[in-house]
Amino acid sequence: MADVVATHETIVVVGGGISGMTAAVEAAETGKNVILLERAPSLGGRVSQLYKYFPKLCHPTCGMEINLRRLRGHKRIKVLTQAEVSKIEGHAGDYKLSVTLHPRYVNDNCTACGECGQAVSAEIPNPFDYGLSRMKAAYLPSLMAYPQRYVIDPSILGTADAEKAKAACKYGAIDLDMKPETITLSAGAVVWATGWRPYDAAKIQPYGYDRFANVITSVEFERLSDPRGPTAGRVVRPSDGKEAKNVAFIQCAGSRDRNHLTHCSRICCMASLKQTTYMREHFGDEAQSTIYYIDIRAIDRFEDFYQKVQADPGVRFLKSKVANITEDEATGDVILHGVDTEGYHRYDNRHDLCVLAVGMEPSVDVRSIADVRVDASGFIELGPTDGGIFGAGCAANALDVNRSVQSATASVLRAVQVVNRVAKAEG
Template identity: 50%
Template sequence: MTTENSAPVSGSIMVVGGGISGLTTALEAAEVGYEVFLIEKEASLGGRVSQLKHYFPKLCPPTCGLEINYRRLKDNKNIKVYTLSEVQKVDGKPGNYTVSVKTAPRYVNSNCTCCGECAKVCETEISNEFNFGMDRRKAAYLPHNMAFPQRYVMDPAMSKDDREKVKEACKYNAVDFTMEERTFDLKVGAVVFATGWQPYDATRIDNLGFGRYQNIITNMMLERLASFNGPTEGKIIRPSDDKAPETIAFAQCAGSRDENHLPYCSYICCMASLKHATYIRAQYPDAKIYIYYIDLRTPGRKYENFYAKLKADKNVFFVKGKVAEVSEESGTGNINLVAEDTISGEKIRQTVDMLVLATGMQPTCAIDKPAADLTFDDEGFIINDFSKGGLFAAGCANKPADVVTSNQNATGMALKAIQTLRR
C-alpha cells in the first residue's frame, strides 16, 4: 500500500525501442541510478542511425555516436537489454505498470564469439532487410558490423540440413535450436516509447514508379548504397546494371505534404537529400545532380550554410517544382521524368540515369500501435500527456525529428519518467 508521498510500487523504467532515442533515454535514467529495461524488436540495437553513412550535424558515421553509447551501456549494470522482443500489453497506472513482453528465439547463446564459422557453412540465404532487400545474406548472420549485442542470429528459415551444419561448425557450443519463444511480465513505474519511424512505403506513390522501374530508389536505399557496410561496399551505382550514374535526380516530398499519403513535413528529407548530393559529388565529381522541390527547409544557421555551399556547386541544380510522373526509357533503364517549374511556369521533361525518392518518415506506431493507454494524433504520432504521466513518447515516436532533436527530446523524457517515480 502506498500513500501520495511514499515511493511508487516500482522504481524501474521501461524503454521500448533501442534506436538512438531509446538508448539516450535508457542511459540518462540508468546513469542517475534507476533500473531500466530496454526492449528492442530487432536482433540489434542502433535503429535507423545504424543504417546511415553519416548523420548531422557533424556528418559523423554511426560508429561515432553508437559506440560511445554501447560502451556506456556495457559499463552500466542498471540496464537490462532484451532484443528480439516486443511489448504485448501495458496494464496499470503511473508508478505501477505490468508489461507483458514476448521474446523470439535467437538460437544463439552468450557463448558466441562472432567467429563466423556458422555463416561459412550455411547455404540458406534470406533477403537482407538491413539493406532494404537490395542484397541477400546467409540465414546465419550478424545483423551488421556494429551490432549490439555482438552475437549471431539463426533465422528460422534456415534449412534442416544447414541447422546441422552450423551446429557442428560452432566450436563454442553457442548454437541452440531448442530455444523457444517466451512471454514474461515486468513491473515498472514508467514506460517511454521510443519506437522510431519507418520509411514511407514508396510503392504506394503510384505516379513515381518505385517498384516498377529498377533505377528508382528511395533516400534510405541510397544511404545504404553509400555506406561501406552496405550492399555495394559504399559504391553508389545503378541497380539495373551497376553503372556509375552521370545524372541523378531527387524528388523531394515523395509522399510527404500530400493529403493522399503523409500530410505533414517529415523534417529530415531536405537535409538528407543535400547530404546525399555530397556523397555523390565525392564519388563522381562530374555528375550532374537535380533536386526537384516544393520548398527547401534547412532549419538553423549550420544547415542553411550547408545548403548555401551546395547551391554554389555548378553541378548541383535546384528546380522548384514537384515531379509529377515518371517512365522508363526503352533499352537503357534511364528514367524520364516530368515536372513543372513553378517559377517559370514551364513543363520540364528530363531523362536521368537514376531517380531518388525523398520519402518521408512514418511513425512505427502508425503501423503497429502499442496496446497501452496512449493518445495518438491522426498520423499515428504519440501525444504526450504530462498531466497523466507514466507513459511517454521520445524522439520520432512523438514527432518528425533529426538525430540531435531526438536526443534532446529523449533526455527530457527520461526526466519525465523519473518524475513519475518520484511523485
Template identity: 50%
Template sequence: MTTDNSAPTSGSIMVVGGGISGLTTALEAAEVGYEVFIVEKEPSLGGRVSQLKQYFPKLCPPTCGLEINYKRIKDNPKITVITMAEVDKVDGKPGDYTVKLKISPRYVNENCTACGECAKVCESEISNEYNLGMDRCKAAYLPHNMAFPQRYVMAPSMAQDDRDRCKEACKFDAIDFDMEEKSLDLKVGAIVWATGWRPYDAARIDNLGFGRYQNIITNMMLERLASPNGPTRGKIIRPSDDKAPATIGFVQCAGSRDENHLPYCSYICCMASLKHATYLRAQYPEAKIYIYYIDIRTPGRKYENFYKKLKEDKNIFFVKGKVAEVGEEEGTGNITLVAEDTMSGDKVRQTVDLLVLATGMQPNSAVERPNADLTFNSDGFIVNDFKKGGMFAAGCANKPADVVTSNQNATGMALKAIQTLVRR
C-alpha cells in the same frame, strides 16, 4: 514509496526501442541511478542511425555515437537489454505498470563469440532487411558489423541440413534450435516509447514508379548504397547494371505533405537529400544532380549554410516544382520525369540515370500501434500527456525529428519518467 492508494511503486523504467532516442533515454536515467530495461524488437540496438553513412550535424559515421553509448551500456549494471522482444500488453497506471513481453527465439545463446564459423558453412540465404532487401545474406547472420549485442542470429527458415552444419561448426555450443518464443512479465513505474520510424512505402505513390522501374530508389536505399558496410561497400551505382550514374534526380516530399499519403512535413528529407548530393559529388565530381522540390527546409544557420554551399556547385540544379510522372526510357533503363517549374511556369522534361525518392518519415506506432493506454494523433504519432504521466514518447515516436532534436527530446523524457517515480 507508494501511490495515492498505497499500491507499490516500481523504481524501474522501461524504454521501448533501442535506437538513438531509446539509448539516450536509457543512459540518462540509468546514470543517475535508476534501473532501466531496453526492449528492442530487432536482434540489435542502433535503430535507424546504424543504417546511415553519416548523420548531422557533424556528418559523423554512426560508430561515432553508437560505440560510446554501447560502452556506457556495458559498463552500467542498471541497464538490462532485451532484444528480439515486443510489448504484447501494458496494464496498470503511472508508478505501477505490468508489461507482458513476447520474445522471439534467436537460436543463439550468450556463448556466441561472433566468430562467424556458422555463416561459413550455411548455404541458405535470406533477404537482407538491414540493406532494405537490396542484397541477400546467409541465414546464419550477424545483423551488421556494429551489432550490439555482437551475437549471431539463425533465421527460422533455415533448412535442416544447414542447421546441422551450423551446430557442428560452432565450437562454443552457442546454437540452440530448441529455443522457443517465450513471455516475460516486467513490473515498471514508467515507460518511454522510443519506437522510432520507418521510411514511407514508396510503392504506394503510384505516379513515381517505385517498384516498376529498377533505377528508382529511395533515400534510405541510397544511404545504404553509400555506406561502407552496405550492399555495394559504399559505391553508389545503378541497381539495373551497376553503372556509375552521370545524372541523378531527387524527388523531394515523396509521400510527404500529401493528403493521400503523409500530410505533414517529415523534417529530415531536405537535409538528407542535400547530404546525399555531397555523397554523390565525392564519388562523381562531374555528375549532374537535379533536385525537384516544393520548399527546401533547412532549420538553423548551420544547415542553411550547408544548403548555400551546395547552391554554389555549378552541377547541382534546384528546380522548384513537383514531379508529376515518371517513366523508363526503352533500352537504357534511364528514368524520364515530367515536372512543372513553378518559377517559370514551364513544363520540365528530364532524363536521369538514377532517380532518388526522398520518402517521408512514418512513425512505427502508426503501423504497429502499441497495446497500451496511449493517445495518438491522426498521423499515428504518440501524443504526450504530461498531466497523466507514466508513459511518454521520445524522438520520432512523438514527432518528425533529426538526430539532434531526438536526443534532446529523449533527455527530457528520461526526466519525465524519473519524475513519475519520484512524485508518487
C-alpha cells in the same frame, strides 16, 4: 528470463535506436534502473543504416560507439533484443508490460567467432541493406552489432544448414530448440521510442517505385553510398550496375500530401542535400544532382549546409513537385516530367537514377498497445500529467537525430519524475 528484475521504480525503454539508447543511458546515468527492449536482434535502429549524418557528414557509428560503451558496462541497464511489447496495462508508477521474446537460437556463449556463418550455405535478404544484398542465414546483424552475437534465421530451422551451424559452433552457443516466450515486466514509467519507418514508396503511383528498377528510396541510397553497403559504396543503378552520375532527388515523396502523409517529415530536405555531397564524394565534378522540391526546409542552423550545397555547381534545384516518372526501356534511364514553377518551365528530364526522399511515419501503431494520446499522424503527444508513458524521438514527432536525442533526454526526465514519486511513496 528469470534474471530480469523489474520493479515500480524501473524505467522500461521500448526501442533500441538512437532515441531509445539515449534514453536508456541517460536514465541509467541518472541512477535509474532501465530495461531496454529492442525488436531487432541488435541495437542501433535506423540511424545505424545511414552512411553519414547531416550536417557534419560524420558517421552514425561514431556516436553509437560511445553510446554502446556507456551502455555495455552499465550495471543498471538490462538489454533484451528480439523483444516485442504487445500490451501495456496499469497506470503511472505501476505498469505491466507483456513482452514476447523471439528466439535467436544462439545463447550467451556466442563469441561472434563466425564459424556458424561459414558453415551455413542458405542466404536470405539482408534487412540492414533493405534487402539490396543477401547474407548467410546465420549472421551477425552488423559490424557494430550489440549484443555481439550471431543470429540463426528461423527459415533454416529443420534443414541441414541449421545442423551444420550447430556442428560448427565449438562453444555450444547454438540452441535450435529455443521457443518464443512471453514475459511480463513491471515498470514505473515507459519511454516509448519505437522510431519511424519509411513511407511505402510504392503507394506513390506516378513515381513507379514498384515498376522501375532505377527509382529507389532515400534510405536505400544511404546503403548504396556506404562503403560497407551492398555495392561497397559504388553508386550504381539497380537495373544494370551502371554508375549513376546523374541523379534526381524528389522531395516530399509521401510527405506534405493529403493523399499520403499530411505532415512534413522534416529530415528529408536535409537528407537529400546531404546525399548530393555523397554524389560529389563519389564522382567529383562529374556528379550531377537535381533536387525537385516545394520548399527547402533547411531549418535554423542547417541553413549553412543548404548554402554550401547551393554553391556546388553540380547541384541544381527545381521548385517542382514532379508529376510523374517514365522509364526509357532501352537505357533504363528514368525520365521525370513536370513543371518548374519558378517562371513556368516544362521539363522532361532524363536521369540515371531517381531517389525518392520518402517521408517518416511512426513504425508502430501504439494505440493498440497502450493508452496514449496520438496526433493525426500517429505520433505520440505529451499526455495529461498523470500518465507515465512518454513518447521519445520519432515515435513522438518527425525529428532529426539531434532533436530525437533531445526528445529522448526530455522523456527520461518525465519518467524519472514518475519513478521518483513512486520511490518517495514507497519510502
